Amino acid sequence: MTWMTRGGSVSSDRDVHTGRAVGAGRRPTGPVVSLVIVVGAALLLTSAAIHLHLWANGYRYKATIGPLFFAQGVLGILLTLAIALIRRVSVAVLGALFAAGTIAGLLVSVHVGLFGYRSYMNAPWAKTSVVIEAAAAVILLLGGALAVWVERAHIRRWRSFKTPPT
Numbered sequence: 343m344t345w346m347t348r349g350g351s352v353s354s355d356r357d358v359h360t361g362r363a364v365g366a367g368r369r370p371t372g373p374v375v376s377l378v379i380v381v382g383a384a385l386l387l388t389s390a391a392i393h394l395h396l397w398a399n400g401y402r403y404k405a406t407i408g409p410l411f412f413a414q415g416v417l418g419i420l421l422t423l424a425i426a427l428i429r430r431v432s433v434a435v436l437g438a439l440f441a442a443g444t445i446a447g448l449l450v451s452v453h454v455g456l457f458g459y460r461s462y463m464n465a466p467w468a469k470t471s472v473v474i475e476a477a478a479a480v481i482l483l484l485g486g487a488l489a490v491w492v493e494r495a496h497i498r499r500w501r502s503f504k505t506p507p508t
Contacts, residue, residue, distance in 0.1 A: 375492055379434050379485035383425040385478035386437050389444060390418025392471050406457040414444060425482070434486040441479040445472055 394415035402408045418440065425437045448468060451461040463469060 372492055375485060375488045376429050378481060378488055379429050380426050382434065382437060382478050382482035382485055383422045385474050385481060386418055386425065386441055387422040389441065389471055389475050389478060390415045390422065392467050392474070393418065393444075396467060404459060407451075407459045410447075410457075414447075418444075429489075431486040431489050434482045434489070438479040438482040438486070441475040441482070445475045445479075448472060 393411045397408060397411040397415060401411045421433075421437050421440055425433050447456065448461065448471065450456050451459060452463055452468075461468065
């Protein structure tokens with residue numbers, strides 16, 4: 343049974359949520375999808391912790407690069423919280439893009455230089471952070487893809503149940 347409201351329709355089906363809430367129109371993610379997305383968020387948090395550690399141990403004194411390390415750390419923590427709490431495809435993809443962007447920043451800094459600063463892959467935590475960020479990006483994209491796949495499977499099952507045979 344469905345009722346019409348000012349913000350949209352409200353369904354009495356407990357498995358289908360609609361409305362103007364975060365992740366509106368989506369069912370909550372299942373435990374496997376949630377676990378994959380939270381693991382990706384934990385890797386993103388690790389990357390943020392590495393950047394804050396590096397910032398606290400000397401990068402804060404480097405012009406432009408220091409504030410960027412701090413920003414990456416703080417934004418990484420905030421994004422981690424959003425990913426872990428919301429667990430939706432769009433937020434997981436945003437986290438994957440953030441991780442990929444962090445890798446791109448390091449690679450540009452190593453090969454070309456960034457804001458007058460040139461880094462090296464043998465710098466402390468450089469290789470480790472690339473591995474962690476790459477894993478975070480892959481796992482978050484995998485979690486997002488799993489969420490889409492599970493949601494579409496649910497919709498297919500729901501439609502086949504609701505559609506009378508012809």
